[in-house]
Amino acid sequence: MNFQVDFLSFFVIQVDGKEGLGGKSYKHYATMDDYDYDESDVKKFLDGEFARISKRKVEKNPSTEQAPTKIGRFIVEPEHELSSNPNFNMFARLRAAEDKEDFKNACDDLVRMYLDTSAVRGGALIIVQATLNTHSDDPFIFVLKCDFEPKIARITESSLVSEVEMAISARNMKSIMYPYMLEEGMNDEWELKIHQSSHARYFEDFLKFVTYEQSMPEIVNEHVMGFVQNYVETKWPDASNEERQQEERDLELWAASEKRDLQGKWEPLQVVEAAQHIVELKPEIEVRFKLDDTAVRGLLSDFGAKLHITKLHDRYALIIEGDAFTFEKGFSPIELLQPESFETVAERLKEKRQQEDEFADGDTPPW
Known part of the structure; x- marks a missing residue:
């Protein structure tokens, strides 16, 4: 997947204080067209990033609440056009730019909006218009944020080791891609894809008129x-x-x-019926819980079929049915076990409980 860069604007954001609580400003370093980009060091820095961003896996309904990659959809009131959404218009203007000046002006507006985001951190903000010529001439917009890495060091002849004051790295790059590419050659102009640190909400705060599943x-x-x-x-x-x-x-x-x-x-049947409604939404949905110190992780669909919770007097017992065990990492003598029958174990548990009850009764004072 080879994206051709049409225009690129490079900005540096400066923030005083931690988590964007101080003053915030930005500086425009350069705006490039395709010829400038091909001759620049930025190309080496971003080489392969556009394809990586577009191919990054994302779920419509993420498996975790703090998923780093999400699909956003522009919010539009009933009977209104997509053009009524300010965030859509911002991206549409970037896509429509046909020269460096128009693109730079559109980028300026985006950066100013981004500076109003809570907890902005200093770093490089790179905005790109790029085309996937193998499928269409319609451009994509990439918004890339690289935080400063103040502890990165480089070797120099004079001081041997010198700290780079404003180093950036693509390793933890945050990104927005618009429009969202469902698959090669198939885009949805109503949707975009964001990628950010799982604990951060930079882009969600920035894109106030975008909703997420x-x-x-x-x-x-x-x-x-x-x-x-x-x-x-x-x-x-x-x-x-x-x-x-x-x-x-x-x-x-x-x-x-x-x-x-x-x-x-609830009775077991009620639980099974409720679980079935959830499983229909996502068959591979998991269930996790602990019984005392034993952690259990399995499929919700197995409850009532392969996974059973029972009562043994005033305690709980867990029954898990399966075809084969898998042991990993450290060895355990349990791996050498010749399993007893279910009936034998159940009977022994009952006898054990009876003995405990008899022992407890024997300790009771006669008065």
């Missing part, structure tokens, strides 16, 4: 809370019922907790 955890949480609300309304139709109000308060506390216990409210 929910992550799978957010979708699952929303569905689970919908099931819970339906359960409450079905069991207590009267909203003024004291039991219902108490249940809603309890569930609100449960939903807000980072670490949660088994609630013991």
